[in-house]
Amino acid sequence: MISIDVKGLSKNYQIAEKEPGLRGSLKYLFLRTSREVKAVQGINFSINEGEMVGFIGPNGAGKTTTLKMLCGLIHPSSGLISVAGYKPQRRSPKFLRKITLVMGQKQQLIWDLPPIESLLVNAAIYGISESETKRRIKNLGEMLELDDELYRPVRKLSLGQRMKAELLASLLHLPSVLFLDEPTLGLDVNSQIRVRDFLLEYNRKYGATIFLTSHYMADITSLCERVLVLHKGNLFHDGSMASLTEKLTPYRSVKIEFSNLYPLSEFRKYGSIHESNDHYVHLLIPRERVIPNISEILEKYSVTDLEIKDPPIENLISRLFLKDSKK
Amino acid sequence: MSNKYSLRLRKFILAARAILIAQYSLMIEYRAEIVLWALSGLLPLIMLALWQESQSSISSIFSRDNLSRYFISAFIVRQFTAVWVMVTFEEDTIEGRMAPYLLQPIAPFWRYYLSHIAEQISRIPIVILMLIILILFSPNLFWMPGLKDVVMGLIAIYLAFSVRFMLHWNFSMLCFWTERSSSVERLLMIPYLFLSGLLAPIDSFPAFIKSFALFTPFPYILYYPSKIIAGLEVNTLSVLMTLLFWLTLFTCTGRLLWHFGLKRYSAMGS
Numbered sequence: 001m002i003s004i005d006v007k008g009l010s011k012n013y014q015i016a017e018k019e020p021g022l023r024g025s026l027k028y029l030f031l032r033t034s035r036e037v038k039a040v041q042g043i044n045f046s047i048n049e050g051e052m053v054g055f056i057g058p059n060g061a062g063k064t065t066t067l068k069m070l071c072g073l074i075h076p077s078s079g080l081i082s083v084a085g086y087k088p089q090r091r092s093p094k095f096l097r098k099i100t101l102v103m104g105q106k107q108q109l110i111w112d113l114p115p116i117e118s119l120l121v122n123a124a125i126y127g128i129s130e131s132e133t134k135r136r137i138k139n140l141g142e143m144l145e146l147d148d149e150l151y152r153p154v155r156k157l158s159l160g161q162r163m164k165a166e167l168l169a170s171l172l173h174l175p176s177v178l179f180l181d182e183p184t185l186g187l188d189v190n191s192q193i194r195v196r197d198f199l200l201e202y203n204r205k206y207g208a209t210i211f212l213t214s215h216y217m218a219d220i221t222s223l224c225e226r227v228l229v230l231h232k233g234n235l236f237h238d239g240s241m242a243s244l245t246e247k248l249t250p251y252r253s254v255k256i257e258f259s260n261l262y263p264l265s266e267f268r269k270y271g272s273i274h275e276s277n278d279h280y281v282h283l284l285i286p287r288e289r290v291i292p293n294i295s296e297i298l299e300k301y302s303v304t305d306l307e308i309k310d311p312p313i314e315n316l317i318s319r320l321f322l323k324d325s326k327k
Numbered sequence: 328m329s330n331k332y333s334l335r336l337r338k339f340i341l342a343a344r345a346i347l348i349a350q351y352s353l354m355i356e357y358r359a360e361i362v363l364w365a366l367s368g369l370l371p372l373i374m375l376a377l378w379q380e381s382q383s384s385i386s387s388i389f390s391r392d393n394l395s396r397y398f399i400s401a402f403i404v405r406q407f408t409a410v411w412v413m414v415t416f417e418e419d420t421i422e423g424r425m426a427p428y429l430l431q432p433i434a435p436f437w438r439y440y441l442s443h444i445a446e447q448i449s450r451i452p453i454v455i456l457m458l459i460i461l462i463l464f465s466p467n468l469f470w471m472p473g474l475k476d477v478v479m480g481l482i483a484i485y486l487a488f489s490v491r492f493m494l495h496w497n498f499s500m501l502c503f504w505t506e507r508s509s510s511v512e513r514l515l516m517i518p519y520l521f522l523s524g525l526l527a528p529i530d531s532f533p534a535f536i537k538s539f540a541l542f543t544p545f546p547y548i549l550y551y552p553s554k555i556i557a558g559l560e561v562n563t564l565s566v567l568m569t570l571l572f573w574l575t576l577f578t579c580t581g582r583l584l585w586h587f588g589l590k591r592y593s594a595m596g597s
């Protein structure tokens with residue numbers, strides 16, 4: 001079953017431009033010039049029920065804009081969206097009960113009240129019975145390791161506790177489609193892991209579709225088999241993490257340690273030498289040559305240790321976007 | 328069919344109750360601010376003191392007793408018709424809380440409306456306390472209002488509050504078009520100050536100003552409800568009907584503005 005279906009989705013923002021100074025202000029009053037920002041430019045993808053998909057890209061790529069369109073907060077300039085069988089921009093109550101949007105940088109909990117009060121308001125708004133509300137708060141609270149934090153004013157909670165309470169408030173109606181915009185923003189490594197584990201458990205328990213953006217690659221690699229890469233409003237990649245790495249670099253990194261000393265020049269024919277010292281060489285070998293070259297090396301030389309890896313994905317992606325922005 | 332509606336109504340009432348309770352605990356958090364708020368509504372009592380010193384021009388229309396009753400009633404009406412929706416609406420829009428509110432299956436309007444009602448409920452004990460203190464200091468200000476005046480007065484207060492709320496709600500919609508809309512609130516304050524009867528009874532105004540004021544909703548928000556409570560001579564039915572008229576008008580325009588504002592929000596993002 002397809003949960004999210006997107007066809008030819010675009011969003012242009014009109015921005016009024018104002019020159020600085022008095023002249024600019026006067027001009028702005030009478031002759032407004034506006035510029036169009038093409039935030040999202042005709043993207044296509046579909047996501048199955050229960051899938052967890054990562055959505056990455058550099059700042060300003062259009063990720064938040066896409067998420068806002070998917071949950072019906074803003075209307076697309078063109079294109080079609082279907083989420084859980086509904087047209088999001090109609091924002092029908094039935095649709096709203098099925099989804100949630102969590103934004104790391106924007107919070108819905110009332111600052112001066114304990115989270116429990118906001119939770120009870122949400123429960124009433126979604127028409128959840130009292131006993132059911134209690135049960136859900138207990139269950140989700142256990143999954144999130146939240147307990148008496150729910151009874152302290154939000155302003156007295158740490159960032160991590162606040163984010164977890166925020167998640168609890170956004171999930172009380174047990175939505176089946178989750179849009180998460182940087183849910184781990186600003187959290188320390190432990191809290192990041194806790195939030196990740198929670199999302200994984202929620203996905204397993206309720207079969208929910210999860211679509212999340214993050215600038216922390218660990219969020220994506222540990223949760224999502226599939227990743228969409230957005231770059232300047234265009235979809236650069238849609239597929240597995242492995243295929244993304246393949247696409248980004250034709251090489252694999254191979255580190256070899258030897259028991260004897262060999263002349264470095266002998267290894268040139270296997271790949272480019274990235275690093276080396278007496279008993280060690282770090283080669284970048286073209287993907288299709290990795291197996292034949294390594295078997296040859298193992299035959300010819302006395303190897304004590306061997307490591308084959310993809311270069312770290314963060315480096316690859318940031319290199320790609322850097323290259324692109326220089327162009 | 329009717330069953331479905333009664334179920335929906337029940338759900339709505341439950342949601343309303345939860346919002347009221349949360350807002351009420353927020354108000355308890357802020358007790359100090361509430362006291363300040365209530366005190367800032369003391370203007371009618373100050374006016375009472377001022378007018379009693381120099382009761383020259385009004386005395387033809389208002390006897391000394393009636394004048395003090397009027398200002399005490401105006402104090403009560405003002406306490407229960409306080410509206411600050413423009414401030415919170417702007418905050419919620421700028422700070423991004425509007426987004427989650429829009430994604431919940433209840434119109435954001437009800438959050439604001441109900442939180443005002445909750446605040447007013449939390450004011451009741453404070454206002455009663457202030458009235459008791461006032462009477463203790465000058466017992467001659469006390470009068471026993473008639474039951475009919477009290478009932479009609481309460482209805483008028485509720486309608487006046489709703490009219491004022493809807494008026495401000497209309498202007499809150501400006502948030503969708505401009506960044507700063509709460510400065511408009513100060514603009515609304517001026518006609519309210521002069522045309523509502525806060526500073527002086529409308530009947531003491533020159534005829535042309537009075538007839539102008541009567542074309543606006545302001546006298547009905549404060550002056551006439553106060554007169555009803557004070558037991559002064561007033562056509563209660565026509566006051567209530569006029570309030571209903573303004574309420575209907577502002578509700579219609581408010582819905583229209585919300586519709587177009589939301590359209591703009593959907594196009595521009597936040």
Ligand SMILES: Nc1ncnc2c1ncn2[C@@H]1O[C@H](COP(=O)(O)OP(=O)(O)OP(=O)(O)O)[C@@H](O)[C@H]1O
Pocket residue numbers: 013014015037038039057058059060061062063064065066595596597
């Ligand atoms: N409300 C708006 N009005 C005008 N332009 C906007 C608006 N919101 C976003 N933009 C522009 O659209 C583009 C995409 O922004 P968006 O917030 O979707 O990026 P993002 O991928 O979420 O970036 P980040 O990683 O920094 O969160 C940017 O150029 C941004 O300046």
Ligand SMILES: [Mg+2]
Pocket residue numbers: 063064065181
């Ligand atoms: Mg973003």
